Amino acid sequence: MTKFLEIQGLRKSYPTPDGKEVSTVFEHANFSIEKGEFVCVIGHSGCGKSTILNILAGLDEASDGLVLMDGKEITGPSLERGVIFQNYSLLPWKTTLDNIIFAVRARWPSWDKSKVEAHSKRYLELVGLSHALDRKPAQLSGGMRQRVSIARAFATQPQLLLMDEPFGALDALTRGVIQEELIKIWEESKQTVFMITHDVDEAILLSDRILLMSNGPKAQIAESVKVSIPRPRTRTDIIHDENYYKIRNHLVDFLVNRSKGLSGSVCDVKPDHQPLTVDLAAS
Known part of the structure; x- marks a missing residue:
């Protein structure tokens, strides 16, 4: 696989109602996605996940930073990027x-x-x-x-498929069935996917890597967690893999205990910040 999507120094800010200050949703976002890779991003509401997806889709503009797809800057919508929203x-x-x-x-x-x-x-x-x-x-x-x-x-x-919590409005049983359909169609197409989800188990089932975002304001992409579970995967089989609970416990611990402390609003985030790469299979 080759590096396909590159995000460099991405930041999104909005002026406050009085126009005197700037509210920064996220900053110093640096990550890349390889061709054919399935990447999920998880974080609490308000950290800017959907905003990043909209920037990748060309539906929103970053306040700072650069997004390159196949070496070309993304400057607007394109048929080379498909989007699946929650509302069909x-x-x-x-x-x-x-x-x-x-x-x-x-x-x-x-x-x-x-x-x-x-x-x-x-x-x-x-x-x-x-x-x-x-x-x-x-x-x-x-x-x-x-x-x-x-x-x-x-x-x-499309060269890049963007999915914004596509199963969030569905009941658990229906969501499980469609997750399996998604796996089947992705394994055949091998398209590059960037997906937002709040569901830890969904992220483990679907993705090659999971990006973890700290809380906003001034959120950052803090970690990149490798999902070290062989494919093909099913919901019933992955829970028996030796790495499943290692990965799941790590994700839950981040979301519950560590995401707030890693926020840029309470720690000094460097402009060239790279997310920590975590491979729990090696630990």
Whole structure:
């Protein structure tokens, strides 16, 4: 794998209501993601996780710093970056299949109708929705809508897929099923993924690495934890891996006990700060 996404000195600040001071959400964010890597980021609300994702998507601008994808600076939205939000974002007047076709046509306008349709159906099949091609979003459950959203994002084959708590609104059982669908489709596509989650177990199941953010204001990406559990993974099998509880306990300890003390508001964060790399399999 090669270094694909580079984030250098990223900072996001907002003026206070009186306009006299600046409130810094996060600062000195430096990290990289390799091609084909699945990376999750975890942190308490208000630390700037979604803001970082929106900057990577080109939907927001950083106050300082640089984001490079494949050596080129990200300056705005692009079809090379796909986003999956928590609220599905489907077109309510279009069928399941037409929602995918709409995105695929935008991505490859030169493709003929039959190629677009075959490509779209293939990705719906990967998320188990071949039986629901003609249904509209209102006729689908929340879990099915999110499967359509996932299929649409993967079908456009973006170089970078950004996911903002895509399963946060789903019940635990549905979330588990869709996590397995996501693993299956990611293992086939090997696309690069950056995902926000609040679920420690979800992060361990899905990711190659987990970035831990300290509390805001002046949050920082404090640690990069390697998930040393072989793939393929399932929810029932990973709990038996010798590294599972080492990783889980480390993540919970960070979130409960250490994230506040590492905040830039209470400690001196250097501009060239690099997150601590943690490989618990080696400990």
